[in-house]
Amino acid sequence: xxxxxxxxxxxxxxLAYQIAREKIRPVKGExxxxxxxxxxIMTVLAQSDLFGLxxxxxxxxMGGGILENCLAIEQLARECIGIATSFAASGLGAYPxxxxxxxxxxxEYLPQIASGKRLAAFGLTxxxxxxxxxxxxxxxxxxxxxxxxxxxKQWITNGGESEIYSVLAITDRTKGPRGATFFxxxxxxxxxxxxxxxxxxxxxxxxxxxxxxxxxxxxKDRMIGREGTGFIAAMKTFDKSRPGIAALGVGxxxxxxDISAEYARKRVQFGKPIISFQAIQHKLADMATxxxxxxxxxxxxxxxxxxxxxxxSKVAAMCKLFAGDVAMQVSTEAVQILGGYGYMQDYPxxxxxxxxxxxxxxxxxxxxxxxxxxxELNKEYGRKKDTFF
Amino acid sequence: xxxxxxxxxxxxxxxxRIDPDTHTLVxxxxxxxxxxxxxxxxEAALKLKDVNEAKxxxxxxxxxxxxxALRDVMSRGVDEAILLSDRAFAxxxxxxxxxxxxxxxxxxxDVDLILCGKQAIDxxxxxxxxxxxxxxxxxxxxxxxxxxxxxxNHLKVSRQTDEGTEVWKIPKPCLLTVIKEVGEPRLPxxxxxxxxxxxxxxxxxxxxxxxxxxxxxxxxxxxxxxxVFSPPVRxxxxxxxxxxxxxxxxxxxxxxEAKVPGI
Numbered sequence: 001x002x003x004x005x006x007x008x009x010x011x012x013x014x015l016a017y018q019i020a021r022e023k024i025r026p027v028k029g030e031x032x033x034x035x036x037x038x039x040x041i042m043t044v045l046a047q048s049d050l051f052g053l054x055x056x057x058x059x060x061x062m063g064g065g066i067l068e069n070c071l072a073i074e075q076l077a078r079e080c081i082g083i084a085t086s087f088a089a090s091g092l093g094a095y096p097x098x099x100x101x102x103x104x105x106x107x108e109y110l111p112q113i114a115s116g117k118r119l120a121a122f123g124l125t126x127x128x129x130x131x132x133x134x135x136x137x138x139x140x141x142x143x144x145x146x147x148x149x150x151x152x153k154q155w156i157t158n159g160g161e162s163e164i165y166s167v168l169a170i171t172d173r174t175k176g177p178r179g180a181t182f183f184x185x186x187x188x189x190x191x192x193x194x195x196x197x198x199x200x201x202x203x204x205x206x207x208x209x210x211x212x213x214x215x216x217x218x219x220k221d222r223m224i225g226r227e228g229t230g231f232i233a234a235m236k237t238f239d240k241s242r243p244g245i246a247a248l249g250v251g252x253x254x255x256x257x258d259i260s261a262e263y264a265r266k267r268v269q270f271g272k273p274i275i276s277f278q279a280i281q282h283k284l285a286d287m288a289t290x291x292x293x294x295x296x297x298x299x300x301x302x303x304x305x306x307x308x309x310x311x312x313s314k315v316a317a318m319c320k321l322f323a324g325d326v327a328m329q330v331s332t333e334a335v336q337i338l339g340g341y342g343y344m345q346d347y348p349x350x351x352x353x354x355x356x357x358x359x360x361x362x363x364x365x366x367x368x369x370x371x372x373x374x375x376e377l378n379k380e381y382g383r384k385k386d387t388f389f
Numbered sequence: 390x391x392x393x394x395x396x397x398x399x400x401x402x403x404x405x406r407i408d409p410d411t412h413t414l415v416x417x418x419x420x421x422x423x424x425x426x427x428x429x430x431x432e433a434a435l436k437l438k439d440v441n442e443a444k445x446x447x448x449x450x451x452x453x454x455x456x457x458a459l460r461d462v463m464s465r466g467v468d469e470a471i472l473l474s475d476r477a478f479a480x481x482x483x484x485x486x487x488x489x490x491x492x493x494x495x496x497x498x499d500v501d502l503i504l505c506g507k508q509a510i511d512x513x514x515x516x517x518x519x520x521x522x523x524x525x526x527x528x529x530x531x532x533x534x535x536x537x538x539x540x541x542n543h544l545k546v547s548r549q550t551d552e553g554t555e556v557w558k559i560p561k562p563c564l565l566t567v568i569k570e571v572g573e574p575r576l577p578x579x580x581x582x583x584x585x586x587x588x589x590x591x592x593x594x595x596x597x598x599x600x601x602x603x604x605x606x607x608x609x610x611x612x613x614x615x616x617v618f619s620p621p622v623r624x625x626x627x628x629x630x631x632x633x634x635x636x637x638x639x640x641x642x643x644x645x646e647a648k649v650p651g652i
Contacts, residue, residue: 011579014582015577015578015579018576018577048578049578049580050579053579062579
């Protein structure tokens with residue numbers, strides 16, 4: 001379908017898919033099996049300028065927006081969302097700096113992230129603070145010109161591999177949601193170390209680790225925004241990053257559909273290619289329809305958000321929710337169409353099904369997305385003057 | 390340093406079929422790609438540019454659509470491109486092609502190094518590089534796998550031969566044909582891709598190159614392709630199985646039966 005993309009946006013798609021096809025396809029199985037971080041692919045992505053798509057030109061980026069970033073993520077995700085997650089997570093780490101950082105922080109860190117010379121990561125989740133962000137225990141206590149960080153972050157994507165971390169810590173517990181603040185922490189800062197690397201069901205090429213802070217002194221110049229703005233920065237970051245997670249779902253769904261349709265045309269049973277059977281056709285029809293619907297929603301949301309609307313939580317949540325659920329459905333059906341072969345590791349769809357599950361869990365579970373949408377609906381309809389009852 | 394890379398647009402031979410009746414290549418619907426060996430030449434040039442002051446110009450002789458091949462390599466970081474295109478070039482053999490490419494290098498004037506792939510995957514002759522060097526009266530080395538710059542006037546190159554590796558010191562200007570060991574071709578970057586898309590690529594014909602019609606194309610060619618055919622399929626194949634020792638013994642017996650000299 002023609003989504004009226006610009007010449008430049010089409011080039012982004014073309015380049016990202018070339019990288020996926022030529023560089024990711026040959027190694028994704030091995031990286032998944034060995035739970036190996038895709039450094040070689042990260043280097044290729046850095047040389048390709050794709051890390052800077054959404055970063056303004058004055059900070060060394062390409063000056064695009066969320067749509068440009070989503071287009072690249074989608075194409076990479078057609079081959080492997082483990083690798084595409086490692087790519088996208090650098091953006092998640094960059095957004096707090098981009099949205100709320102001081103001019104000095106932007107000048108210092110955004111060009112490094114845009115060029116892909118250094119990866120970024122986002123440190124929020126803790127063992128007791130997942131869906132309920134208010135459960136954060138990591139503290140940052142002021143000491144002269146420094147803040148002293150103590151605590152442990154859990155399940156941090158790109159942990160141990162990234163060099164730049166946007167970390168949320170409590171600066172004043174008495175202030176509740178207004179008592180948290182983001183800090184930039186660098187990999188080699190004293191007092192900062194990494195815990196165990198997690199073993200996962202899917203996206204095994206991506207790195208997921210604990211961040212451990214033990215009296216880690218961070219200068220106040222590395223505070224992102226003013227003290228107490230952390231929760232707002234986190235929510236705004238998620239609004240910007242959720243379409244990217246949705247784009248991972250669109251790409252994964254497309255990849256699974258491509259393999260399923262080709263397989264169904266070639267696989268012969270009862271003397272015919274199985275695509276000639278209605279049972280298979282209907283599955284493929286639903287997969288294709290859902291994939292296209294999630295793509296349309298993601299592109300429309302990304303375009304809307306690139307206009308900088310005052311409030312975008314509802315639509316950001318909608319596309320993350322929908323594209324994630326669709327990816328799970330489509331990849332599950334892909335395994336079913338390939339049957340016994342689909343269940344085997346020699347074929348690529350079992351990995352897609354394992355990988356897809358994370359899309360319903362990370363960056364806010366799909367249940368949390370539904371909560372956000374529900375709360376926004378309640379607010380929206382509370383403001384309506386024109387009522388039925 | 391000014392580096393010129395010569396490339397050729399070729400049919401993607403992975404997908405080429407031979408028409409069983411006419412014995413010619415079925416070119417319809419076959420995608421055109423940059424000759425893979427030429428991409429190694431591009432990579433060799435870019436590697437030199439990574440660590441030295443250099444300008445890279447890529448040239449190709451072909452129809453107007455060959456500019457797509459030029460844009461492809463520009464998107465990987467090549468600075469400039471020139472298309473050599475003229476109806477008079479049609480039907481060129483390797484000599485007429487070399488004549489045309491050499492004329493373009495002469496016109497540029499300030500060239501320090503010419504890089505070519507070791508051969509094209511369609512014609513497979515590996516002649517154009519050495520012929521160009523001969524026409525330009527400059528030294529050349531073939532099957533190069535590594536290039537170093539020891540001083541301002543020379544290159545140090547490693548050549549892969551059947552016997553081993555030869556290391557040569559070769560004065561500039563010179564021509565090298567390269568093999569895949571020079572390094573895997575890098576992928577495009579978005580900035581270079583955008584630049585390549587917008588680039589105005591000059592097209593030089595015989596007038597610009599100062600060539601006469603009889604020097605180029607079919608009339609400037611010493612050879613002509615009379616017929617292209619696919620070799621007959623051989624069905625007398627034997628697959629030898631077993632341990633290495635058993636296989637060796639079977640192979641020895643088969644060669645003996647076939648009265649291969651020396652067995």
